[in-house]
Amino acid sequence: MRARRALLALALCGLMTVALAADKTLDTLQQRALQDAYAEGLVTRLINEVGPRFSGSEGYERALIWAFRSMEDAGFKNVHGEPVIQPRWVRGATRVELLTDNEPLPLSAVALGGSVGTDARGIEAEVVRVGSLEELRALKPAQLRGRIVFMDLSMRRSSDASGYGEAYPVRAHGPAEAGRRGAAAYLMRNLSTAADDAPHTGSTDYEDAPRIPALALSNLAADRLAAVVKAGGASVAIHLDARELGAVNSAYVVGELPGKSDEIVLLGAHLDSWDITPGAEDDGAGVAIVTAALRQLVKLGKKPRRTIRVVLYANEEFGLSGAKAYAEAHAGELGRHVLAMEADLGSGRVLKLMDGLGENNAALRAAAFAVVAPLGVAPGEATRHGGSDIAPLTAAGVPLLGPRQDASRYFDVHHSANDTLDHLDRAGLRQNVAVYASLAWLVADWPQPIARLPAE
């Protein structure tokens, strides 16, 4: 009996030693990350050396070379590209004008990604203003035929991106609903929280509807148009040269810190940006966060129990080509992915940690919450969604942790020409690196098996 108690004490003591050693490593990681300007430097180089890097463009090819070099400089192993086919679409010249009795008044606008263009004569038509998808769906084709739908919905500012979630359907489904009802074009107030004249783009889905030109107006342009419509009606002219080109063979980039086993902890961000923006926040910040996090782990000079893999995905913005290609190429080893985390909400501080570990990883969950508490990160709710690039993995049952960043200012610049380096939250970027690095190490070096979730 006494021997058993002594053994138990020894075992506890051993566990304690392991726990204390882990604590020290995690604390060291966090302190180093908080003092390290590497992530800021990395995103600065991405913007200055590469700039816009849209799917299928030369800019994206430059970004690929940049990513290889950055991963090798950071000491990653097995740095390589994996093939992906990307769509290629160009917006061409864009002109939207409010017709007046005198000179037409230009309105700042950008095509939504994938929009069809107009013919050379353009479209000139009366505007029908609606405030929601429900209002649009309530209109009869007779009320819309040949007219331009003006979707005038203002996006709400929120720290958790819920304002974007609410407004997003008008961009995703509005053009299809308008096309189905015979409208000539779709013009929406952009999904932006900034009262400025820089329009924000984004993807849309024509579904099975007739394809009509679809564009977003800056908030100031939308204010101007709304005022004229309310004062008695408005007509607008649209000229758009947008067109699709053939698909392009390309790649996404993978780099690792090899562990003692072939189980994988995956950190993801997307290398591509929209064509009209340097993409400092979206997703230069995410690229910098996950790359800087793995670099901190490499610098520890230790081999974790599991491999930690950074994936810089291709074409998140315009069809998730990289996410789909990765899930297909790695279908046989999805069972060995024990965690996925994605960084794609800019550089704002992590406010809370969303929990996608499921019912059977209670000890790991408690440890994860405890690890990030000193960084000011609160325990978050359960979720199965940690980002669109890792969605195929998490849907298949890969556990996830979701650092939820402060997105209060993110949608001032998101998908617009204003997404530049001067909007980065530099202290926030460092805190993110500390969060991602310490969580990745905690999970990669976790001594117990990590349970999968049921597939969705």
Ligand SMILES: [Zn+2]
């Ligand atoms: Zn993004």
